[in-house]
Amino acid sequence: SQQGEEDPQALSIQEGENATMNCSYKTSINNLQWYRQNSGRGLVHLILIRSNEREKHSGRLRVTLDTSKKSSSLLITASRAADTASYFCATYDSWGKFQFGAGTQVVVTP
Amino acid sequence: DADVTQTPRNRITKTGKRIMLECSQTKGHDRMYWYRQDPGLGLQLIYYSFDVKDINKGEISDGYSVSRQAQAKFSLSLESAIPNQTALYFCATSDSVAPPGELFFGEGSRLTVL
Numbered sequence: 001s002q003q004g005e006e007d008p009q010a011l012s013i014q015e016g017e018n019a020t021m022n023c024s025y026k027t028s029i030n031n032l033q034w035y036r037q038n039s040g041r042g043l044v045h046l047i048l049i050r051s052n053e054r055e056k057h058s059g060r061l062r063v064t065l066d067t068s069k070k071s072s073s074l075l076i077t078a079s080r081a082a083d084t085a086s087y088f089c090a091t092y093d094s095w096g097k098f099q100f101g102a103g104t105q106v107v108v109t110p
Numbered sequence: 111d112a113d114v115t116q117t118p119r120n121r122i123t124k125t126g127k128r129i130m131l132e133c134s135q136t137k138g139h140d141r142m143y144w145y146r147q148d149p150g151l152g153l154q155l156i157y158y159s160f161d162v163k164d165i166n167k168g169e170i171s172d173g174y175s176v177s178r179q180a181q182a183k184f185s186l187s188l189e190s191a192i193p194n195q196t197a198l199y200f201c202a203t204s205d206s207v208a209p210p211g212e213l214f215f216g217e218g219s220r221l222t223v224l
Contacts, residue, residue: 009150030209031209033212033213040198040218040220041217041218042114042200042215042216042217042218043200043202043213043215044215045212045213045214048212088152088153090213092209092210096158096160097155097158098143098155098204100145100152100153100154101152102150102152103152
């Protein structure tokens with residue numbers, strides 16, 4: 001079974017709009033990470049948030065973490081066509097494993 | 111050169127054949143992982159290794175085996191490939207800091223079993 005579940009499964013927006021996606025997980029975590037995958041390529045790390053952090057920013061990315069609700073959100077502001085990709089959350093658990101959700105497919109149209 | 115290199119990038123084989131996917135890394139990381147990606151299912155962990163002598167099964171290890179030949183090399187084998195092993199396979203590495211930072215991925219090996 002997968003640790004993380006992303007919502008929505010797919011998202012279509014226009015350039016300049018913001019994109020928000022959510023991730024829920026099941027067990028205690030040390031940190032939560034977000035990755036991007038361009039079609040058929042390897043995943044690329046975007047941002048890591050530790051379990052004692054509530055919010056983190058990196059450029060146009062904003063990540064929040066609510067450990068009481070076991071959920072995280074990723075916000076991409078002022079989206080660009082180049083942001084078209086699949087986005088995955090991954091949790092690192094106390095057994096030393098990274099586990100991924102099914103991802104959110106984001107399409108940004110010019 | 112890529113930090114994590116996977117070979118082959120694409121492979122078509124027949125049911126019953128033995129297949130090896132290879133992964134090498136120049137990150138100097140102790141931890142290496144093999145994941146499988148099927149459409150709509152995200153990534154599933156097959157095997158992971160914390161060092162050369164420490165290899166662990168992931169959530170979908172049946173039908174797969176691995177070999178950690180050196181710190182930099184981690185190979186995944188399908189002893190007798192079957193069609194439902196058709197998927198995109200990723201190797202990844204991470205450091206040994208507790209907890210570790212990010213995963214570094216290879217570009218993937220697309221396997222088709224006919």
